[in-house]
Structure formats: C-alpha cells, structure tokens
Amino acid sequence: MANRRDSRIEPSFEGSPRAKSSDGFSVSEEDRVVPANRKSTAKRKSARAKSRGRGRDRSRRGLFSIFGRLLYWCFVLCIWGGIAVAGVVVYYGAKMPAATTWSIPDRAPNIKIVSVDGQLIANRGMSGGEAVGLDEMSPYIPEAVVAIEDRRFYSHFGIDPIGLTRAMVTNVVGGHFSQGGSTLTQQLAKNLFLTPDRTLERKVQEVLLSLWLEHKHSKDQILEMYLNRVYFGSGAYGVEAASRRYFGKSARDVSLSEAALLAGLLKAPSRLSPARDPKAAEERAQLVLAAMRGEGKISDKEYKVALSAPATRSPSYWTGSENYVADTVMEELPDLIGDVRGDIVIDTTVDLTLQKLAEQSIRRLIDESGKKLNVSQGALVSIDDSGAVRAMVGGYDYST
Numbered sequence: 193m194a195n196r197r198d199s200r201i202e203p204s205f206e207g208s209p210r211a212k213s214s215d216g217f218s219v220s221e222e223d224r225v226v227p228a229n230r231k232s233t234a235k236r237k238s239a240r241a242k243s244r245g246r247g248r249d250r251s252r253r254g255l256f257s258i259f260g261r262l263l264y265w266c267f268v269l270c271i272w273g274g275i276a277v278a279g280v281v282v283y284y285g286a287k288m289p290a291a292t293t294w295s296i297p298d299r300a301p302n303i304k305i306v307s308v309d310g311q312l313i314a315n316r317g318m319s320g321g322e323a324v325g326l327d328e329m330s331p332y333i334p335e336a337v338v339a340i341e342d343r344r345f346y347s348h349f350g351i352d353p354i355g356l357t358r359a360m361v362t363n364v365v366g367g368h369f370s371q372g373g374s375t376l377t378q379q380l381a382k383n384l385f386l387t388p389d390r391t392l393e394r395k396v397q398e399v400l401l402s403l404w405l406e407h408k409h410s411k412d413q414i415l416e417m418y419l420n421r422v423y424f425g426s427g428a429y430g431v432e433a434a435s436r437r438y439f440g441k442s443a444r445d446v447s448l449s450e451a452a453l454l455a456g457l458l459k460a461p462s463r464l465s466p467a468r469d470p471k472a473a474e475e476r477a478q479l480v481l482a483a484m485r486g487e488g489k490i491s492d493k494e495y496k497v498a499l500s501a502p503a504t505r506s507p508s509y510w511t512g513s514e515n516y517v518a519d520t521v522m523e524e525l526p527d528l529i530g531d532v533r534g535d536i537v538i539d540t541t542v543d544l545t546l547q548k549l550a551e552q553s554i555r556r557l558i559d560e561s562g563k564k565l566n567v568s569q570g571a572l573v574s575i576d577d578s579g580a581v582r583a584m585v586g587g588y589d590y591s592t
C-alpha cells in the first residue's frame with residue numbers, strides 16, 4: 193500500500209494531444225486552461241462574423257423587398273390603367289352607331305375624258321383620277337408607301353403597339369409632337385369616316401374603326417383603298433390623279449424614283465409638294481428610298497440608280513388647251529346623263545394631234561399680229577364634214 197501510494201504516475205503530454213498513454217490518461221483540448229482574454233477575443237470575433245452575416249441577409253432582404261414592392265405597384269398601376277382605358281373606350285364607343293350599320297362610303301366618282309383614239313384628255317371629279325387596282329399600279333408605289341409610313345403593316349392588327357410606343361418616346365424625349373404612330377389602317381379610317389379634329393373621342397373612334405376594317409377587309413384591300421383615296425397635294429386625291437398631276441403619266445407607269453416622291457408627300461402633302469418646294473420633295477424622296485433599301489424592297493444598285501436619276505415634274509397637268517374640251521364636256525354632261533354616281537369614261541371626237549396644232553396656231557398668230565390687231569386672246573374650233581369637233585381652243589393660255 194505504501195509503495196503504491198508513493199509511486200505517482202505522471203501524465204504524458206508527448207505526441208498528439210489526443211493520444212492516450214498506456215495508463216489510459218489523456219488531456220483534451222477542453223481540459224486545458226485558457227486565459228480569460230483569449231476567450232473574450234474569440235467571442236468578439238464570432239459575434240462580429242455573425243453580425244456581418246445578419247447584415248448581408250438584411251441588405252438582401254431589403255433589396256428584394258424594395259424590388260418586390262416596385263413590381264407590385266407597377267402591376268397595380270397597370271391593372272387600373274387598363275381598367276381606365278377600357279372605360280374610356282366603352283364610353284366613347286357607345287356613342288358610335290352599331291357596328292352592323294358601318295359601311296365603306298362610296299369613293300367620289302371620276303370622269304375620264306378621252307380623245308378619238310383613246311388617249312387621256314382629262315380626269316374630272318372630286319378625286320381627279322380613276323381608281324387603280326393594287327395589281328395594276330407600279331409595284332414600287334405600295335412598297336414605298338409601306339416602307340416609309342407603316343413598315344409593320346402586314347403584321348399588325350390595325351394598331352401598331354411598337355410604333356405607338358416608339359412615337360410616344362420620341363415625342364417625350366424631343367419635347368414636342370413629331371411622330372403620330374398611326375398605321376395606314378388608322379389613316380384610312382380617319383379619311384373615310386372622321387373629321388380631322390384631334391380629340392380623345394376621335395382617337396378612340398379611329399382605333400375602333402381600324403379594328404373593324406382589319407376584320408372586314410384583307411391587307412391588300414385596305415392598302416388599295418388607302419392609295420386610291422389619300423390626298424397627295426395640289427388637288428390630287430388618289431395615286432392615279434397624283435401621278436398624272438406630277439409626272440403626266442399613269443400610276444401604272446411610275447418609276448422607282450417617282451414612287452418614292454409620291455410616298456414622301458403623304459407626311460405633309462401641301463408643304464412637300466414638288467409644285468411648291470421641289471428641294472424638300474426630293475429630300476423626302478431620298479428618305480423613302482433609304483427606307484425601302486432598309487426593308488429589303490430594293491437592292492443597293494437600285495437605290496443608287498434612283499438617287500442618280502431623281503423624279504422630274506412634268507409641265508403643269510391642268511393648263512394644257514385640252515382642258516377647254518374637258519370643260520365643255522362637263523358643262524354638257526348633266527343634260528345627257530344626269531348625276532354621276534360612279535366612275536365613267538367619256539369618248540370624244542377630239543384629235544389630240546390637231547388639238548396641239550390648233551393651240552400653236554392661236555399662240556403664233558397672237559404673238560406675231562396681236563399688237564397690230566390690238567388683240568391678246570383668240571379661239572378656234574375645228575369641225576369636220578360630219579359635224580364632229582376635232583379641236584377646240586378657247587384662248588391663248590388656259591391657265592390665264
């Protein structure tokens with residue numbers, strides 16, 4: 193007993209702290225005495241790490257919370273905005289006649305007056321030109337109009353949300369109204385049914401009528417109606433009248449550069465008319481050509497050729513002596529057929545070759561002998577043996 197009490201067994205700290213002595217004694221990390229200052233430092237580090245973690249979590253939660261609230265209120269505003277728009281549409285739509293009563297108004301009739309051999313003498317009537325089918329006119333005309341006025345015409349449903357949004361952004365950024373965002377269908381609806389007033393009621397009616405047109409008619413039918421009724425300036429309604437007015441030819445024979453000029457007039461027919469401002473008309477035509485190239489309607493070669501050979505305006509379409517013949521026909525027509533309710537063609541016995549000779553004769557006679565005879569005007573009517581009128585000139589110059 194005395195021997196066992198006197199023989200102490202010392203603990204071994206050699207090797208790994210976790211290694212056990214042969215006597216089964218070991219000292220773990222927890223058994224060691226740690227100074228108080230080291231414990232407090234470790235706790236502070238741990239607390240700071242946890243605090244940083246909680247701060248990041250709160251920051252993320254705050255960001256997501258703000259973003260979520262923004263999305264929520266955007267959604268709420270969209271809902272209420274949609275309800276408000278629907279209410280406005282229903283309110284103004286209720287003021288319109290029932291859709292079952294809507295119909296396309298008749299186009300103003302055109303009176304085509306031709307010579308003895310079928311050449312055009314004049315077009316008279318409100319439109320000033322006959323209606324031309326889309327497949328009859330130069331293909332450059334519809335392509336040019338769609339490229340510059342409504343490039344998504346064949347893909348939208350009468351209203352172009354993309355174009356409307358772009359126009360709104362452009363107007364807001366520019367600080368003034370520069371783009372309208374109306375589609376060709378909307379423009380046709382306005383021309384057919386509405387007044388030019390710029391009111392909310394008229395805009396709503398325009399949208400509803402556009403949707404109705406798209407439902408009732410094909411895209412090609414809408415485009416054909418538009419091209420045969422729209423105003424091109426200088427008193428010309430419809431593409432045929434405009435082609436005759438500016439180039440002295442039918443819309444069937446219009447070239448690429450001429451089609452670009454016609455399409456360019458639609459933005460501001462009076463201001464851009466080549467009869468008023470040839471330079472502005474040509475600059476606008478260049479923009480149309482660029483749009484056609486951008487849409488893949490013409491090649492780079494066609495674009496360059498058209499730029500190098502711009503459209504040229506013909507001598508005034510309305511001031512030739514053949515209009516004396518047209519005026520006489522229009523005076524006699526009501527007694528012969530009454531009211532004109534559709535396009536008609538009037539055949540005459542006038543020979544345009546003789547008409548031109550008669551006009552030259554009058555002018556030459558007045559230029560040579562006017563002062564001597566003290567006259568400044570003259571008239572000539574040529575009649576053959578059958579009593580048919582072959583030429584008719586009523587003065588020195590029809591325009592005066």
